[in-house]
Amino acid sequence: MIILILGYSRIARKRVIPALAQIDNVKQVEVASVSSANRVVLPEKIAGAVYNDYDAALSASKANVVYVSTFNGDHSRLIEKALKRGFHVIVDKPAMTDYRDAKMLAILAREKRLCLAEATAYAFHPQIIQAKNIFLDADRQPKRLTVIFTFPPIDANDFRYDKDLGGGALLDLGPYAVSIGRVFFEVKPDEVFCRLLSFGGKNNVETAFSLLATYPGGRAMVGHFGFDAEYRNYVNILSEGVSLEFERVFTIPHDQENILKIKQANQPKEVKATAGDCFALYLDNVLAGIRSGDYQYHIDNLLSDAYVLQQLRLAANGAA
Secondary structure, eight states: OEEEEEOOOHHIIIIIHHHHTTOTTOOEEEEEOTTTGGGOOOOGGGEEEEESOHHHHHHHOOOSEEEEOSOGGGHHHHHHHHHHTTOEEEEOSSSOSSHHHHHHHHHHHHHTTOOEEEOOGGGGSHHHHHHHHHHHHTTOOOOEEEEEEEOOOOOTTSGGGOGGGTOSHHHHTHHHHHHHHHHHHOSOOSEEEEEEEEEETTTTEEEEEEEEEEETTTEEEEEEEESSSSOEEEEEEEETTEEEEEEOSSOOOTTOOEEEEEEETTEEEEEEEOOOOHHHHHHHHHHHHHHHTOOHHHHHHHHHHHHHHHHHHHHHTTOO
């Protein structure tokens, strides 16, 4: 397969390109960047073309898949162009900044029999699979989630402080907040409550929020997210007779073995979680689905998360 990446973002440089280099079926990687084409570095064994214009790249490339890694506000426009030209599409989170765009582009992808997937890569890490299996082995279902993803204020020029570029904590961290309930509860929430906690940047964007989401069967999630506090990246999962917690739930280095802290019948123990490159595992899964034609669940997951993210944003602004 040939992969064309639109945008040379930090996540593309640090995670996506190295992950693609590990996948046997990826034969070539191309990059289009309007600002950094002269700085693009590709792995030698799969190096391909470099473009300085997105439209030129979409016209000239022989790629099978386009990976969109630009500012959030550009996603929908570039996804639509790629789908209309016959490319399967993977996109950084948040896939779209508007649920109406998500519905429209999902319909377009299905009409053209193309994959459209949002890179919720953390869900494919071995530690997530292992965490879910702990509850399966105990014959229990997760009932309560407590989730924290916070980090200190970032550079004042970062796009996350610019609403015109799709910034703000709800779009930047909201995809984690809405997807983790789907990952562990496997269903949409009944209700979402959210409060914005702090603001900053040139557009006075929201920089932190807290939420409560309730799910069928008496399940619930409480979360705190933002870029205005000390670094935490944590989940606690509760059920009858089982408590499980671990750090680095959303972002973990590919070579780090994590520690899952378990309490069963009030007896504590620790289990080592296998290291893994969640981006390589995720991308391999999507590309295998594209080859086999089995990728509809990626579109379903994207739509589900886009809908719940809309509910979160409406709740934050008092409209839910």
